[in-house]
Amino acid sequence: MKDDIAPHVHDITRALGGRVSELEIEKELSNYVNVYRVSLDTAKRSIVKKHGGNPAHLSLGVQKTIRELAPGENSVDLLARFVSVNEKRIDSENGPRTILYGILGDPTATVPFTAWEPLPFEPARGDVVRVQNAYTKEYRGQVQVNLGTRTVVTREAADALPPAPAAAVGGPAPAVVARATPAKIVEMREGSSNVAFTARVLAVERREVDVEGGKKAVYSGVIADETAKSQFSAWKDFDLHEGDVVRVEGAYVKSWRGIPQVSFDERALVAKLADADLPPLEELGRSPRMWIEDLSERGGGVDVTVRGILIDLKEGSGLVYRCPECKRVLRKGVCRIHGEVTGGPDLRVKAVLDDGSGALTAVFGRELTEGLLDKTVEECIAQAKEAMSQEVIRDDLADLLVAQPIEARGNVTSDDYGLMMIVDQAKVLKVDVREEARVMLEELEGPA
Numbered sequence: 001m002k003d004d005i006a007p008h009v010h011d012i013t014r015a016l017g018g019r020v021s022e023l024e025i026e027k028e029l030s031n032y033v034n035v036y037r038v039s040l041d042t043a044k045r046s047i048v049k050k051h052g053g054n055p056a057h058l059s060l061g062v063q064k065t066i067r068e069l070a071p072g073e074n075s076v077d078l079l080a081r082f083v084s085v086n087e088k089r090i091d092s093e094n095g096p097r098t099i100l101y102g103i104l105g106d107p108t109a110t111v112p113f114t115a116w117e118p119l120p121f122e123p124a125r126g127d128v129v130r131v132q133n134a135y136t137k138e139y140r141g142q143v144q145v146n147l148g149t150r151t152v153v154t155r156e157a158a159d160a161l162p163p164a165p166a167a168a169v170g171g172p173a174p175a176v177v178a179r180a181t182p183a184k185i186v187e188m189r190e191g192s193s194n195v196a197f198t199a200r201v202l203a204v205e206r207r208e209v210d211v212e213g214g215k216k217a218v219y220s221g222v223i224a225d226e227t228a229k230s231q232f233s234a235w236k237d238f239d240l241h242e243g244d245v246v247r248v249e250g251a252y253v254k255s256w257r258g259i260p261q262v263s264f265d266e267r268a269l270v271a272k273l274a275d276a277d278l279p280p281l282e283e284l285g286r287s288p289r290m291w292i293e294d295l296s297e298r299g300g301g302v303d304v305t306v307r308g309i310l311i312d313l314k315e316g317s318g319l320v321y322r323c324p325e326c327k328r329v330l331r332k333g334v335c336r337i338h339g340e341v342t343g344g345p346d347l348r349v350k351a352v353l354d355d356g357s358g359a360l361t362a363v364f365g366r367e368l369t370e371g372l373l374d375k376t377v378e379e380c381i382a383q384a385k386e387a388m389s390q391e392v393i394r395d396d397l398a399d400l401l402v403a404q405p406i407e408a409r410g411n412v413t414s415d416d417y418g419l420m421m422i423v424d425q426a427k428v429l430k431v432d433v434r435e436e437a438r439v440m441l442e443e444l445e446g447p448a
């Protein structure tokens with residue numbers, strides 16, 4: 001037994017980042033398995049959880065739940081049900097052959113799969129299967145399970161998993177389950193899959209994008225519900241038009257250019273609803289007011305409004321010169337990529353905006369900055385020449401903006417450096433945002 005469990009002891013220790021000694025883990029594991037008679041899977045997961053670790057970090061012969069899957073895993077075991085299974089003819093190096101694709105589900109989530117080899121039995125929708133040694137990849141922003149030559153698939157008793165909910169009736173394809181997780185747009189997070197939502201299409205356009213093996217049409221634009229707006233991409237023509245109210249089941253969420261975006265494809269169920277099911281276009285088209293803390297938790301947002309105090313003007317604000325090649329702001333006449341170049345003048349503000357719940361970097365472009373200064377870029381160049389310093393413009397902006405309450409509207413992106421808003425509209429406010437922030441904090445923390 002000791003030899004049998006040694007690799008699993010290593011696995012647990014590694015999943016716990018070495019916080020607990022192997023000796024202790026070995027004792028616990030042996031107890032769970034031999035004394036309490038729980039399965040090795042359950043024992044390993046319980047021990048990791050007990051010590052504050054994440055069972056998803058276990059890698060050795062441990063069955064995972066679908067929700068725990070991440071892209072790029074090389075050896076995945078699952079107990080799952082075929083929610084849907086379809087055949088497809090593809091051209092391979094060895095001529096045409098048939099592969100299977102569809103959706104696997106367990107009580108935690110569903111995931112698309114592709115079986116590149118024939119299965120040892122005729123698979124049917126609803127079958128419960130044990131999958132060993134599968135691998136995962138990322139495909140169009142969501143995890144996909146691949147069953148390859150090393151993968152073993154065996155059929156299990158139907159009651160090995162709770163029954164699947166009845167699939168939606170009357171949809172265009174039987175591919176997607178009803179177990180889609182309902183979500184408001186404001187709740188959508190990068191990595192969510194099989195999401196169900198109702199939204200109104202605010203804008204949509206057809207684009208062609210390069211994908212493996214040629215061009216593909218994608219229908220993208222902006223959708224909104226009462227809570228927020230989101231960019232979306234539909235990888236199939238669902239005949240969407242501006243103003244349509246749609247119900248989508250089986251969407252997934254992926255960050256695109258630093259903002260969570262909703263995507264759906266031929267596996268999704270898309271139905272048009274009555275116009276009255278959501279507020280009208282004009283209402284949903286407004287920019288929702290959000291707290292920076294919520295934007296931070298959400299990972300950015302489309303067309304949101306924040307109110308805060310501009311607490312600092314960052315370096316690179318004011319009159320700047322940009323590289324003619326790449327538009328990067330020059331430092332002392334030098335582009336980071338193209339070296340010494342003759343730059344073109346521009347005006348911008350990079351400022352820290354704080355609303356009491358958090359802070360973001362707000363970037364104001366030339367037009368907004370000209371408006372704030374009430375000067376054109378040419379006037380700023382003349383002023384800088386006279387003062388023999390570019391800094392004079394930055395100082396003017398600091399006098400105007402620092403410590404002022406500001407309302408700013410725009411897209412907020414999120415990356416390793418934090419949140420950044422590309423400001424579309426801004427105004428200096430008269431309201432007391434400090435007071436608002438204090439009220440919000442009191443609401444969060446309760447009265448003192």
Ligand SMILES: [Zn+2]
Pocket residue numbers: 323324325326327328335336337338339
């Ligand atoms: Zn450059």
